[in-house]
Amino acid sequence: MRVFPRKRLFILLIGIIILVGLIGYSLQDRENETIVEQFVxxxxxxxxxxxxxxxxxxxxxxxxxxxxxxxxxxxxxxxxxxxxxxxxxxxxxxxxxxxxxxxxxxxxxxxIRDYNPVQATVISRSPERWIEQVTINKGSQDGVEENMAVITADGMIGKVESESKFTSSVKLLTGFDQFNRISAKVSREGDDDVIGMIEGYDQETNQLMFRVVEESDFDLEEGELVLSSGMGGVFPAGLPIGEVKEVKPDEYGLTRTAFVEPVADMYDINNVIVVERQGPDNDASGESEEAES
Structure with a gap:
């Protein structure tokens, strides 16, 4: 019983000695590793x-x-x-x-201090009548009346077609026909103004038609500015309307018609001014633009 434990202790000591020897051997500086080390x-x-x-x-x-x-x-x-x-x-x-x-x-x-300006904002616009009519947020209680001129900062866009107490409908120049006319002129130095009438809107050219009613010694030229003349007694004078693009005589050569491009953008209208003409003939009620002829 005592011999067997001693043998085991002896074998354990021999194993420890061999292990320490191997460790010491492996820690030595050697150029070549053993096959076993390389394999491991x-x-x-x-x-x-x-x-x-x-x-x-x-x-x-x-x-x-x-x-x-x-x-x-x-x-x-x-x-x-x-x-x-x-x-x-x-x-x-x-x-x-x-x-x-x-x-x-x-x-x-x-x-335009000589006139009564009423500032307004466009509140609605029908897609079916986009280039013909807009509705503004000012009406009769603000002094707006039928046939008053309506302008933007760029120029004239149309007239008041009808008004209620709080709103008004504005007929645009692009919706004018032969029954809606504006007395107009091309202003020049001296007495050489060209007087005529804006008589409707040409859908094919997208331009206003300005018919010369008082012949002048000077022909109309492209780029000349057409203004309201004020002769109809409704609109104030000097409101910019459009620029001359082309002039055509009638078939008999007696009158000339100028095609005028509006100076105001008719497709993008937000803020407008309704203009009431002052003076002894400022009563626009009951007077239509047809009367300006």
């Missing part, structure tokens, strides 16, 4: 590489997924920021245009 290192390296490669691959997949997700979120945020920026940009642009239009309208109001 190669085996361990191969096993590490075998495990590391799929682990790296799987890790890379998850990292790519995270990168894609982060990129998607960043792109989403950027798109929202860009959309918000564009919205702000459009809003700023609209505010700039509106402020400029309002400033021009105020300037135009100051330039």
């Amino acid at each position: 290192k190669d085996t361990v390296g191969w096993a590490q590489n075998l495990v590391h490669t799929p682990v790296d691959y799987v890790t890379g997949i998850f990292e790519n997924i995270d990168d894609i997700k982060n990129t998607y979120e960043e792109n989403k945020i950027l798109r929202e920021n860009i959309a918000e920026y564009k919205s702000l940009q459009y809003e700023v642009q609209e505010l700039k245009e509106e402020n400029e239009e309002l400033r021009n309208t105020i300037d135009k109001t100051e330039s």
Whole structure:
């Protein structure tokens, strides 16, 4: 019973001595490794590489997924920021245009102090009659009456066709026909003004028709400005109407008709001024533009 434990203790001590010797031997500075060391290192390296490669691959997949997700979120945020920026940009642009239009309208109001200007805003426009009529937010309680001239900062756009207490309908120049006429002129130095009538709107050329009623020694020229003459007793004088684009004589050569492009943008109307002519003949009630002929 005592011999067996001693043998085991002796074998254990011999094993420890051999292990320490091997460790000491392996720690020595040697140029060449033993075959066993090389085999162990190669085996361990191969096993590490075998495990590391799929682990790296799987890790890379998850990292790519995270990168894609982060990129998607960043792109989403950027798109929202860009959309918000564009919205702000459009809003700023609209505010700039509106402020400029309002400033021009105020300037135009100051330039027609001899008349009664009523500033108004377009509140509705029918798609079916887009180039014929608009509705404004001023009516009879604001002094608006039928046949009053309506202008923007650029020039004349039409006349009041009908009014209620709080709103009014404005007939645009582009909706005029042979029954809606405006006494007009091309102003020149001295007594060389060319007098005529705006007699409707030509749908084919998208231009007003200005018929000369008082012949002048001077021909109309392209680019000349046509103004309201005030001779009809309804509209004030000097309201810009349009520019001459082309002049054509009638078939007998007795009269000339000029095609006039409106100076105001008839497709983009927001702020307007209703103009009441002052003076002893300022009573426009019951008087139509046909009477200006």
